[in-house]
Amino acid sequence: MRIKECILDTALIDDIDMMRKLWESLPGLGLGPGDDKTAIISFIRRNPHTCLVLRKDGQIIGTVLGGFDGRRGYVYHLAVRQDYQHNGYGTLLLENVVQALKNEGAGKVHLLVYRNNTSAQSFYTARGWHLRDDINIFSRVSD
Template identity: 50%
Template sequence: MLAHKDYKVDQARPDDAAAMLHFWQGIPGLGIGQGDDEESLQLFMARNPSTCLVIRDAEGLIGTVLAGFDGRRGYIYHLAVHQDYQRKGYGQTLLNRAILELQTLGARKMHLFILRDNPTAAAFYERQGWQNRHDIQVFSWDTGR
């Protein structure tokens, strides 16, 4: 249950990108890497307008989620809530809204990625009913190397 009634979930706009990047830098355990720059974020939001969300209250930005659909699977990235607002329902609100938007687009299965050294995020997703997969591995290719 949300502790505050005065909040609003909106689609992220291109002019939110700089504030989102700054916000993520203050979230422990959220990995910011290649592709997390203002231009790339704006491109992602343009391709996924209904699934990239921010949550605000009277104080400003308190949470974000990026979600995308590739035509087969939905993906959740950078679900983050300001530390002062955690464990009050804001993350669950963002996650549920992103899931609903992905389902509307046709996603029947969704994945998300968290860093191994972020037990807070792992516990959050487990409480939401997500399954920690042990049968697959993630491999990445860095085009800048």
């Protein structure tokens, strides 16, 4: 899909190096061990229709990873290159990943935001997402 001189496309394995470079350039994303190349390859292979990129002139200027676990959808790594922000691309990626997850069967979608990433929280709130105050996230690293 061509939008505002960009192409909205599904992410390919070959895109991963550029995607990771974009993520590393942005504060707020909180990259971890789940973001190494092998993990992202696995994520894209499992979710081939819900990982999206925005392409422009051979570069990737936006990403979002959508994952469907058979019950709920999850959104990770919504990111727009700094010099392209505030042009509606983040909103576009978000709307499209929610639709793509819905197409897979996800009627409800969650996302995680670091508590100190207040600008992303405002961004989501302004787009109809609500902050849950009834759930805590517990994590455990496998042995």
